[in-house]
Amino acid sequence: MRVNFTVNGRPQEADDVWEGESLLYVLRERLGLPGSKNACEQGECGSCTVRLDGVPVCACLVAAGQVEGREVVTVEGLADYAKQRAEHGGCASGACGTSVDEAQRWQARGQDSQTGEGTELSPIQQAFIDAGAVQCGFCTPGLLVAADEMLERNPNPSDADIREALSGNLCRCTGYEKIMDAVRLAAARQGEAV
Amino acid sequence: MPTNGAPTKLTQGYRTKGGIGESTLRPDGTLKVTGEFAYSSDMWHEDMLWGQILRSTVAHAEIVSIDTSEALAMPGVYAVMTYDDLPTDVKNYGLEIQDTPVLAHGKVRHHGEPVAIVAADHPETARRAAAKIKVDYRELPVITDEKSATAPDAILVHENRDDHHIGHVPHPNIVHRQPIIRGNVEEARKRADVIVQGEYTFGMQDQAFLGPESGLAVPEEDGGVHLYIATQWLHSDLRQIAPVLGLPEEKVRMTLAGVGGAFGGREDLSMQIHACLLAMRTGKPVKIVYNRFESFFGHVHRHPAKLYYEHGATKDGKITHMKCRIVLDGGAYASASPAVVGNASSLSVGPYVIDDVDIEAVALYTNNPPCGAMRGFGAVQACFAYEAQMDKLAKKLGMDPVEFRQLNAMEQGTIMPTGQPVDSPAPVAELLRRVKAMPLPPERQWESSEGADVRQLPGGLSNTTHGEGVVRGIGYAVGIKNVGFSEGFDDYSTAKVRMEVIGGEPVATVHTAMAEVGQGGVTVHAQIARTELGVTQVTIHPADTQVGSAGSTSASRQTYVTGGAVKNACELVREKVLEIGRRKFGSYHPAWATAELLLEGGKVVTDGGEVLADLADVLEGEAVEVEEEWRHRPTEPFDLRTGQGNGHVQYSFAAHRAVVEVDTELGLVKVIELACAQDVGKALNPLSVLGQIQGGTLQGMGVAVMEEIVVDPKTAKVRNPSFTDYLLPTILDTPIIPVDVLELADDHAPYGLRGIGEAPTLSSTPAVLAAIRNATGLELNRTPVRPEHLTGTA
Amino acid sequence: MDFLRPASWEEALAAKAEHPTAVPIAGGTDVMVEINFDHRRPEYLLDLNRVGDLYEWEVGEESVRLGASVPYTQIMEHLRTELPGLALASHTVASPQIRNRGGVGGNLGTASPAGDAHPALLAAGAEVEVESVRGSRRIPIDEFYTGVKRNALAPDELIRAVHINKADGPQQYSKVGTRNAMVIAVCAFGLALHPGTRTVRTGIGSAAPTPIRAKAAEEFLNAALEEGGFWDNGKIITPSVAKQFAELCSGACNPIDDVRGTASYRRHAVGVMARRTLTWTWESYRGTAARTEGVA
Structure with missing residues (x-):
């Protein structure tokens, strides 16, 4: 079947989608957006968290056919999404995200030492790096999407609020302490910026 | 060796920004937060096929027949392979013992063993094809524990063993046995005023890394194959794959x-191997990605164990002796079992002075899931048991559990039961003192004026208590872990370091085969290069097999060994750079010949701080490159009868204090705080050190209160292969984890550092158990503790 | 596999009539797990995401008509006053991401004994509005669960809404799991006081082949409260009454040993939760306002 939807502000079309495919598979394997991660595919780890019409959901539990005509934001579009929000109070303009051409040019390669310096990051992304919240990084994209959405709703979260908002995102490396630090840091920086 | 001398006093690099000792940020951080970092499951290639593995549905059976015809006939299927399709006479692999079939041959020995593989144009096609392969099993009785494994008429899990352990094991269903005898236990026992015995059970823990097993094999024009893979040790994989x-x-x-x-x-x-076989068979790139269900069958787990301990002590609190027997369930294939046995036995006394010991550790072959390496590697199971024993002894003697431990704590100079002296700092008593001295978290936090926040209570959002039945408990534990590969293993690493001028700037490139698995080795290598070479810009080359082996990213060893290799290669590069400098500029300043020269801040300087030249000028038109292996000091095997031998390289120590709140009626536990004190020798990157300690601490907590792979004892089948029923701690289960870091240099190690990754996983578990015992008064001889164990409803 | 995408409720009913084996999918939090793990390959998936009125609720005089797909997050945020028990139960569902997608219709459709909403629905009193091209009917919640993962739906019927009685007194909900978030119930308990009718209703999850009420316990408690004049005098419930109520709730269970817990533990824990939730609701009813409430 064919699915048309918007990813990171850009219209996308996926063809020959098997009816049992998840949104996660379509993003990763058909649209060249592997940032959302496939850690459990049963909604238990949150690594594939994306925003579906603004709401954080596990992309692995959304059937591809269900996103027809809807808007998805992935970690790849998070920096633009946050920038749009800061500038216009939302991502409605449809101009956020990386182009699919760019994303699809991406191919098999080993990791390299490219640091990505100069890339513009959202506050939560920068805070994760600065606070040491990234180790293996596999949980990171989902956590970033979930944490960014929480800070959008609740700019001054208590520790218990942070823990509750991120309770659907498993991390196996960090013991979560540095993730707590990162979210506190992003909230504090956000507060200073206002 | 260049690491002798006074290792923590830096003579080199202290004026270069981003060197060792600073919390520099990860070079892969930006890629990881933008989703661009290419994990093994993200690999994609034009014309790529998807591989699927068919696994056994039973634990122990003869394979009567396999019919692949229907699967092969499916449109979109490119290949189906079984044992009969393997291309060479080498059909098994294994880390130490090559006992693991690439695809099952005539028999399956555990639930989930690979039987056949499929390549197809879509993962669903591959799954459907795999489901169409007909395998006829004739089931055999299952071996599931020591009793069934060593019964006189027991079926042998491996019929024709010819490995090097078969000569010294008491039964062919025992992989390896390591006794350690020192002193005279029977004599020492007579001096004991109190004796405590215990039988302990450690459940099967899973590593549960979040990125499932995956990779992409691309056939190459020369008939070879290029494998993009997530692993801990490229060269060890290579050695097993190629044949x-x-x-x-x-x-x-x-x-x-x-x-x-x-x-x-x-x-x-x-x-x-499966991906490579399919790629070579089809001539197309093949990607395989396990889902979580398969991942639980696709890798070894932590050995579950039974541990039998006896300790004695005099009434003034000195331990007289220790006897123990540790039975590790290795499952169907050997994996790392022999080395886990070595660790469990040699570290079974813990960080204590006990002169008279009688120790035996064995690993079994059974039809349970194969077990092998997991963070803590044999030392974890032992620590759980000996720390429970310490509390029992202290209680029986009426002593404070921390003081009792301190009284018996090992220190530098203590002789291990293997006869090996501990020849670097062993601040066991000090770590306990520090962890005990930390302020305690406030009690009954939920009784605030605004009303209870159930998120702070056992049960959390499940709203099971508003304070009823909740009792606080506090527990302590300390552990000892070896660092690096032991028992005479040639544990080396290789680093290639290049220095040149790019765009007018001196740049260093570090190339190793070290597997960056998240620990931050890539961060540390850049720091070492900055410190040693005085440059700001360091490029970390992708890890591959175009450079010599780095050894495994395990055993807390990579910063020590590959870090040591990078440091060593940098030192050799530095000498060459200085030679060039002397050749080019030596005549301009006498200090080139007379002073000790350093590379600092992009310049050649004297140890007095005088600048002699810019590195850019020295390296103009020249590039310096060194590839060199580096070894830590050698170790020896343990004697097979007495267990004597200088088997370990270095030890690592951590202590924990756990504060828990237990709903004693419902048996639900909330860990409030897990304070840790650890000696790290030298923190090359303090932020990363904290991340390792906190992460390790939480894994230890997981196996204390929730994590366990449950295997049905009747069928040897795994009952909970999913994240729905194998529970990892969430951020709501996680306590605050304050950390106190000590830096007591080990003079034998690069910069005095100590491997840190595993020690915090050891003591975390027994500290939580001790705290739960403290809250409930229950004996609790098994981990993980489940609600039924705390409520008498097991 | 075919993916059916009805744009309206009528189209959905027509599709279900034409393909009675079609598996409805809304939040996907059950169905997609089964597909991802290769446990299920339905011939047809019937997507209900585009049926807008399934996402709506209406607060009436007596009851709330809750659309089958209203996400748990919305119930927590908007229906705490009317449906406090269900709001508490909603807050125990899995994780924020799952609560953003899943709704009560999915719980009812799957009819797993471990579904978090069931005990709250049983305790509050509810009717399930189901419909097919043949017509609409309302199934009392007590008759809805017919077996392990079985319900009273006919093959051509879909769940449209749940009519849940508005709280006329305090309600509570507790769930035991072995971690503090994202956990399937080992067992769960819901309790609602109905001062209007001077009755108490209960719901038990994961401790029998289906979600159940502890009817003997309810009858005992109703009689004891009546006899002691508790509804009027607002006295503290005597420990012996609470104890017997708890024992009767335990006795109502018919649990199994499984990988999540033992039968014996489930029976025990249901008793503890029964006693505690009774205490909390009763203290709340007495107006002495227990200082502690859940945080739904």
């Missing part, structure tokens, strides 16, 4: 893809 494929090692090129965590679970092969 099965019938290729020389140079035709199997391996590049490390992004690794989503490891914790020991990627030390063994998983889908590597």
